[in-house]
Amino acid sequence: xxxxxxxxxxxxxxxxxxxxxxxxxxxxxxxxxxxxxxxxxxxxxxxxxxxxxxxxxxxxxxxxxxxxxxxxxxxxxxxxxxxxxxxxxxxxxxxxxxxxxxxxxxxxxxxxxxxxxxxxxxxxxxxxxxxxxxxxxxxxxxxxxxxxxxxxxxxxxxxxxxxxxxxxxxxxxxxxxxxxxxxxxxxxxxxxxxxxxxxxxxxxxxxxxxxxxxxxxxxxxxxxxxxxxxxxxxxxxxxxxxxxxxxxxxxxxxxxxxxxxxxxxxxxxxxxxxxxxxxxxxxxxxxxxxxxxxxxxxxxxxxxxxxxxxxxxxxxxxxxxxxxxxxxxxxxxxxxxxxxxxxxxxxxxxxxxxxxxxxxxxxxxxxxxxxxxxxxxxxxxxxxxxxxxxxxxxxxxxxxxxxxxxxxxxxxxxxxxxxxxxxxxxxxxxxxxxxxxxxxxxxxxxxxxxxxxxxxxxxxxxxxxxxxxxxxxxxxxxxx
Numbered sequence: 001x002x003x004x005x006x007x008x009x010x011x012x013x014x015x016x017x018x019x020x021x022x023x024x025x026x027x028x029x030x031x032x033x034x035x036x037x038x039x040x041x042x043x044x045x046x047x048x049x050x051x052x053x054x055x056x057x058x059x060x061x062x063x064x065x066x067x068x069x070x071x072x073x074x075x076x077x078x079x080x081x082x083x084x085x086x087x088x089x090x091x092x093x094x095x096x097x098x099x100x101x102x103x104x105x106x107x108x109x110x111x112x113x114x115x116x117x118x119x120x121x122x123x124x125x126x127x128x129x130x131x132x133x134x135x136x137x138x139x140x141x142x143x144x145x146x147x148x149x150x151x152x153x154x155x156x157x158x159x160x161x162x163x164x165x166x167x168x169x170x171x172x173x174x175x176x177x178x179x180x181x182x183x184x185x186x187x188x189x190x191x192x193x194x195x196x197x198x199x200x201x202x203x204x205x206x207x208x209x210x211x212x213x214x215x216x217x218x219x220x221x222x223x224x225x226x227x228x229x230x231x232x233x234x235x236x237x238x239x240x241x242x243x244x245x246x247x248x249x250x251x252x253x254x255x256x257x258x259x260x261x262x263x264x265x266x267x268x269x270x271x272x273x274x275x276x277x278x279x280x281x282x283x284x285x286x287x288x289x290x291x292x293x294x295x296x297x298x299x300x301x302x303x304x305x306x307x308x309x310x311x312x313x314x315x316x317x318x319x320x321x322x323x324x325x326x327x328x329x330x331x332x333x334x335x336x337x338x339x340x341x342x343x344x345x346x347x348x349x350x351x352x353x354x355x356x357x358x359x360x361x362x363x364x365x366x367x368x369x370x371x372x373x374x375x376x377x378x379x380x381x382x383x384x385x386x387x388x389x390x391x392x393x394x395x396x397x398x399x400x401x402x403x404x405x406x407x408x409x410x411x412x413x414x415x416x417x418x419x420x421x422x423x424x425x426x427x428x429x430x431x432x433x434x435x436x437x438x439x440x441x442x443x444x445x446x447x448x449x450x451x452x453x454x455x456x457x458x459x460x461x462x463x464x465x466x467x468x469x470x471x472x473x474x475x476x477x478x479x480x
Contacts, residue, residue, distance in 0.1 A: 071368055079360075098311050098325060104264045105272065105309070105327040105336045111260060112274070115169055116331050119232045119250050122167045126175075126248055127234055131159040136237050136246060139177065153181070153189040160185040171229055171251045172219055175236060176201070178245055184219060194218075201247070204233045208241045211332060213276065214254040214284045228254040228284050258283045266325060270340030275299060277333040292339055294322060299337045302326035316341070390469065391417060392444075394430030401450035402426035405469055424469055429458070444471070 126132055138144055138152035156175065164170045164185040174184035180193035195201055200212035214228040229251040235244030257274065261283065264272045273289055274282045279299050281289040289295060298314050302324060305312075309327040316322050321342040328335050391406040403425040406417040425432070429448030436442055444462045447455040463472045 071364070075364060098323070101264065101266055101272070101325050101338065102309055102311075102327065105325070105338075108261060108264060108272075109327055109329050109336060112257065112329055112334070113331055115252070115257065118167055118169045119252060122163060122170055122173065123232055123234045123248055123250055125163055126160065126173065127236065129159065129163075131156060132175075132236060135175075135183075139181065140245065150189070153183050154187070156183045157185065157187050157189055161187065169252055169256065171225065171253050172217075172223070173251070174219060174249050176247045176249060182219075186223075188219075200231060200233065200249070204241050204247060206242075210234065210241075211276070211282075213280065213282045214286075217251055220251065225253075230254050230257060230282065254284045258285070264338075266323070266338045266340040269344050270323075270338050272325075272336055272338040275335050275337055279303070282334065295337070295339045298322070298324050298339060299326070299335070302337060303328070303335060313342075390434075392424070392432045392434065394432070397423055397426045400426055401428045401430045401448075403430050403432045403444075403446060420468065424462075425460070425471065434462070 135152045135156040139149055160173045160175070160183065164173050172185060174182055174188075176182050176195055178196075180191050180196075182188070182190045182192065182195065195218075200209075200215065203209040203212070210233050212231040212233065214230055216226075217229050217231070220227065220229055231252075232250045233241075234248045235241050236246035236248055238244050241247075261272055261274060266272070271285070271288055273285050273295070275289075276282050279296050280286075294314070294316050298312065301314070302310075302312060303326075305326075310325075312324040312326070314322050314324055322339055323342055324337065324339050326335060326337045390408070393404050393406065394401065395404060396402060402423040405420045405424050407420070409416050409418050424444070425446060427448065428450050429446040430450060432444050432446045434442065434444055442462050442464065444460040445457055446460070447457055449455065461472045462469055
C-alpha cells in the first residue's frame with residue numbers, strides 16, 4: 001500500500017512529506033512499492049499533542065485506577081464495618097447503662113419506701129401512745145403544778161428514748177410546744193422558743209409541710225452530730241398543723257439516704273437525685289443539683305409522664321443530647337431523677353472511636369503506600385510494554401534503503417505515533433523485526449542489500465538507551 005496522497009493527509013502529516021533528504025532525515029518514496037505504515041503527530045482542538053493529552057488524563061492510567069480501587073475498597077469496607085460496630089456498641093452500652101440505672105433506682109426506691117415506713121411507724125407509735133396523750137393533757141392543764149408538769153416531761157422523754165432505741169433509723173425524736181418547751185429522747189427537756197424561727201417549723205405551721213429536706217438541726221449539733229438531717233413532722237393531739245399545740249419531729253441522717261444513692265451512677269459522672277414534689281433535692285445535693293440548669297425543667301417534664309419510670313432524650317443549650325433517667329416513688333410524691341450528657345455516658349466509647357479513627361488514618365496511609373507498591377508491581381511490566389511500543393518501518397534516506405522508528409506517545413496501539421528524526425539503520429537495509437534472544441539480548445533482523453536476488457538476513461544487537469533504540473555495535477552477520 002502506498003502512502004496516501006498529499007491532499008488526503010492531515011495537515012500535520014506534512015511532517016513526513018517535508019523531511020529534508022540532505023539532512024539525513026527519513027522521507028517517503030512515493031515510487032517505492034513497499035507497504036509503509038506510519039501515524040504522524042496530530043494536535044487536538046486545544047493545541048495539545050498526544051503526549052500532553054496523556055499527561056492530562058494521567059489519573060485514568062491503570063496504576064492510578066488500581067491505587068484508587070485499593071484505597072476505596074479499604075476505606076469503604078473498614079469504614080462501613082467501623083460505623084456499624086460503633087453504632088451497635090453504642091446501642092448496647094446505652095441499653096445496658098439505662099437498664100442498669102433503672103434497676104438500681106428501683107432497688108433504691110424500695111429502700112426509701114422501707115425507711116419512710118419506719119419513720120411513719122415511729123411517729124404513729126408516739127402519736128397514738130397513752131403516754132403522749134397524758135403528757136399533752138398535763139402540759140395543757142393550767143392548774144397542774146410545775147413539778148407535775150416536769151415529771152410528765154421526764155416520763156415523756158423516757159418514752160421517746162425507748163421508742164427511738166427500737167428504730168435504729170432515727171437520729172433523734174423531739175416534741176416542740178408553742179410555749180417553747182422541747183422534750184427529746186435522751187432525757188432532754190428544755191424551754192426555748194428560738195425553734196419557732198426555724199424554717200421547718202414555720203413551713204409546718206403556715207404551709208402544712210410534713211417533710212423538711214436536708215438541713216442542720218441545733219439538737220443534733222448539741223449532740224456533736226454536725227451532719228444534716230431529713231425530718232418528718234406530725235401534730236400531736238390533732239391532724240391539723242395550724243391547730244396543733246405540739247409538733248413531733250423525727251430526724252434521720254441525710255447520709256442514711258445519700259450513701260446508697262451515691263452508689264448509683266449514670267456512666268462515670270452522672271448523679272442520681274432524690275427530689276420532692278416541687279422538684280427540689282431532698283438530700284444534701286443542692287449544689288450539684290443547681291449546677292445542672294437543665295435538670296429542673298426536665299425533671300418537671302419527667303413528672304408529667306404517665307409512666308412510673310423511663311428514659312428521656314432531651315436537647316440541651318449546646319445542641320447536644322442529654323439522657324434523663326427517672327423513677328417516681330410511691331410515697332410522698334418523691335422522684336429519683338438523673339441527667340447525664342450523652343457524650344459523658346459514652347466517654348470511653350468516644351475515646352475508642354477517636355483512637356480508631358487515628359489508627360484508620362494510619363492504615364489508610366499505609367494502604368495508599370501498599371496500593372502504590374502493588375499497583376506499581378502490576379503495571380510495571382505493562383508500563384515497560386507500553387514504553388516499548390514502537391513501530392519499525394522502512395523507507396529511503398538520500399536514496400539508500402533505511403529503517404526508521406515510530407513511538408506511541410500514549411503507549412497504546414492507537415497512538416498517536418511520533419517519528420524519530422534519525423534512522424535506526426540506513427546502510428541499504430530494511431523490513432526490520434525486533435526480538436530477544438534466549439539470553440535476553442535485544443536483536444534486530446533486517447535484509448540487506450536491497451537488491452533482488454541479493455537480499456540476505458543480518459542480525460544487529462540493539463539497546464534501548466533513554467527511550468531511544470540504537471544499534472549497540474557490530475553484530476554477527478549470518479548469510480545464507
